[in-house]
Amino acid sequence: xxxxxxxLAGGVGAARFLTGIVKKVxxxxxxxxxxxxxxxxxxxxxxxxxxxxxxxxLAGFVDKTKGWGxxxxxxxxxxxxxxxxxxxxxxxxxxxxxxxxxxxERLRRGKLLSEVTAALTHAFGVTAxxxxxTDDRFETRIVTERGTVHFQEYLVKRQAQDRVLGVEFAxxxxxxxxxxxxxxxxxxxxxxxCPSNPIVSIGTILxxxxxxxxxxxxxxxxxxxxxxxxxxxxxxxxxxxxxGLGLEVSAFTVARLYSDFLDVFVIDHADIEQKxxxxxxxxxxxxxxxxxxxxxxxxxxANVVLKA
Amino acid sequence: xxxxxxxLAGGVGAARFLTGIVKKVxxxxxxxxxxxxxxxxxxxxxxxxxxxxxxxxLAGFVDKTKGWGxxxxxxxxxxxxxxxxxxxxxxxxxxxxxxxxxxxERLRRGKLLSEVTAALTHAFGVTAxxxxxTDDRFETRIVTERGTVHFQEYLVKRQAQDRVLGVEFAxxxxxxxxxxxxxxxxxxxxxxxCPSNPIVSIGTILxxxxxxxxxxxxxxxxxxxxxxxxxxxxxxxxxxxxxGLGLEVSAFTVARLYSDFLDVFVIDHADIEQKxxxxxxxxxxxxxxxxxxxxxxxxxxANVVLKA
Numbered sequence: 259x260x261x262x263x264x265x266l267a268g269g270v271g272a273a274r275f276l277t278g279i280v281k282k283v284x285x286x287x288x289x290x291x292x293x294x295x296x297x298x299x300x301x302x303x304x305x306x307x308x309x310x311x312x313x314x315x316l317a318g319f320v321d322k323t324k325g326w327g328x329x330x331x332x333x334x335x336x337x338x339x340x341x342x343x344x345x346x347x348x349x350x351x352x353x354x355x356x357x358x359x360x361x362x363e364r365l366r367r368g369k370l371l372s373e374v375t376a377a378l379t380h381a382f383g384v385t386a387x388x389x390x391x392t393d394d395r396f397e398t399r400i401v402t403e404r405g406t407v408h409f410q411e412y413l414v415k416r417q418a419q420d421r422v423l424g425v426e427f428a429x430x431x432x433x434x435x436x437x438x439x440x441x442x443x444x445x446x447x448x449x450x451x452c453p454s455n456p457i458v459s460i461g462t463i464l465x466x467x468x469x470x471x472x473x474x475x476x477x478x479x480x481x482x483x484x485x486x487x488x489x490x491x492x493x494x495x496x497x498x499x500x501x502g503l504g505l506e507v508s509a510f511t512v513a514r515l516y517s518d519f520l521d522v523f524v525i526d527h528a529d530i531e532q533k534x535x536x537x538x539x540x541x542x543x544x545x546x547x548x549x550x551x552x553x554x555x556x557x558x559x560a561n562v563v564l565k566a
Numbered sequence: 567x568x569x570x571x572x573x574l575a576g577g578v579g580a581a582r583f584l585t586g587i588v589k590k591v592x593x594x595x596x597x598x599x600x601x602x603x604x605x606x607x608x609x610x611x612x613x614x615x616x617x618x619x620x621x622x623x624l625a626g627f628v629d630k631t632k633g634w635g636x637x638x639x640x641x642x643x644x645x646x647x648x649x650x651x652x653x654x655x656x657x658x659x660x661x662x663x664x665x666x667x668x669x670x671e672r673l674r675r676g677k678l679l680s681e682v683t684a685a686l687t688h689a690f691g692v693t694a695x696x697x698x699x700t701d702d703r704f705e706t707r708i709v710t711e712r713g714t715v716h717f718q719e720y721l722v723k724r725q726a727q728d729r730v731l732g733v734e735f736a737x738x739x740x741x742x743x744x745x746x747x748x749x750x751x752x753x754x755x756x757x758x759x760c761p762s763n764p765i766v767s768i769g770t771i772l773x774x775x776x777x778x779x780x781x782x783x784x785x786x787x788x789x790x791x792x793x794x795x796x797x798x799x800x801x802x803x804x805x806x807x808x809x810g811l812g813l814e815v816s817a818f819t820v821a822r823l824y825s826d827f828l829d830v831f832v833i834d835h836a837d838i839e840q841k842x843x844x845x846x847x848x849x850x851x852x853x854x855x856x857x858x859x860x861x862x863x864x865x866x867x868a869n870v871v872l873k874a
Binding site: 301302303328331332334335336337338339341342343344351352353354355356357359360362363366378381 | 644651659662663668671674
């Protein structure tokens with residue numbers, strides 16, 4: 259039987275990591291459960307940032323410099339929208355926009371996000387199965403000194419400048435895992451938690467009803483890659499968020515957040531001194547270079563995870 | 567008191583004609599009531615072709631060669647949408663798209679089309695008042711041998727190839743004139759019927775509850791420009807539509823369709839032999855060059871109408 263791999267993924271960090279994974283395993287054997295807490299309606303369009311980042315990356319046309327958006331995209335639409343006096347603080351490329359318009363129209367007609375995602379990935383030639391964590395409304399909100407705002411507003415509009423007081427998951431009580439999510443966790447021989455934000459990317463997925471239980475009960479080997487290296491996030495606002503929640507910004511904190519289900523945690527050489535502390539949580543530790551600068555870095559990291 | 571002018575307008579022909587009018591009168595004194603029977607939802611976006619053509623033309627950035635769309639616009643969005651397997655037979659430029667997304671979002675939030683139109687024209691620096699004929703749903707459908715289809719589908723998708731058996735105005739029973747329409751007809755000293763399709767551009771406006779009565783009762787001088795020259799439409803499918811309805815394709819037919827309210831009909835020299843026939847309808851006739859090739863043509867035609 260082919261080994262099935264299921265990954266839990268946020269956006270840019272996860273997508274970069276998965277670039278290495280798909281060099282080593284067939285996309286057909288890979289299921290990626292993607293955070294949708296960042297999803298936002300913008301100008302009447304349903305935007306799914308993490309789904310798009312992962313899809314565009316596996317399709318091979320993501321803007322590699324930014325890590326999101328479409329390579330070589332133009333911004334005529336956004337420029338024209340701004341000229342209409344619209345505050346357009348969220349980048350939307352002209353080609354990228356086709357994805358959002360396509361998705362929005364189908365959701366309005368009653369299709370599920372998972373169905374639209376399957377159609378999009380198919381059209382883009384991606385053969386890995388990409389699943390939204392839920393088809394239901396789920397919105398990550400950041401409680402800041404200036405008020406409670408959508409995660410994208412905190413991150414993109416306010417550039418993560420506001421002091422974080424808390425994180426809220428609107429819709430968490432009723433959101434059900436999208437069709438295929440629980441099965442993918444149960445049937446996998448390996449579950450990989452990508453190096454994504456443990457609160458607003460992985461934490462959201464884990465909070466969906468049934469996901470955490472399925473992970474605990476799954477016979478799969480569960481391996482996570484730390485998104486925190488040397489006390490700071492490789493990318494994004496994980497540091498600010500962890501601090502805001504009163505948590506230490508460390509690989510150890512991430513391991514602890516996953517300790518109820520995790521078998522192996524992959525940390526960077528820079529965090530070697532946390533190895534013992536993490537092992538005391540009952541988690542095996544692999545130490546490697548986890549900073550992904552080149553494709554070789556990504557493939558090396560993928561190898562460590564796949565062999566863990 | 568300043569002379570107020572109210573125009574009834576379809577798309578390209580009307581917009582070209584109005585280019586001449588605004589060289590002779592201040593936009594502030596001009597109200598344009600625009601056909602919305604061509605409006606269509608496309609990819610979940612509310613498109614108002616005639617409102618946009620008139621607005622873009624008066625704003626000075628219409629694609630002059632085509633007569634619609636934005637000059638120098640790009641088509642990255644549409645290209646990407648087609649790659650998703652969507653049948654995108656209606657041209658939507660990237661900058662143009664900002665108008666449709668802006669309009670759609672506001673209509674979904676409960677704004678009226680007339681309110682959105684006012685906001686758009688203001689943003690584009692157009693100072694003429696552009697009014698949709700109605701804020702209500704109104705859809706022009708063409709009955710053809712191949713079935714009944716939306717006017718845009720007949721015109722753009724099927725390239726006006728199907729034999730026309732009839733025209734239907736869905737929504738006509740309940741559509742109310744948009745706020746300001748009836749007042750603009752009553753308060754004008756001159757009402758101009760642009761050289762637009764008498765059935766699907768002007769006929770739609772005239773069919774809106776109260777519009778025809780207001781025209782009959784208005785003290786304004788009512789002047790129309792024939793869209794038919796020498797037995798053929800200057801542009802568009804007016805010939806096919808008139809023939810489909812069993813009508814003669816002639817300036818006379820158009821005059822007759824307007825004869826219950828019209829004071830003056832402007833025809834081309836080519837139709838001089840119809841002058842007498844039209845005058846028998848009780849309509850004064852002005853004969854001029856009505857083919858608008860250059861700006862000078864447009865201004866000459868405007869002069870004839872304004873002096874009528």
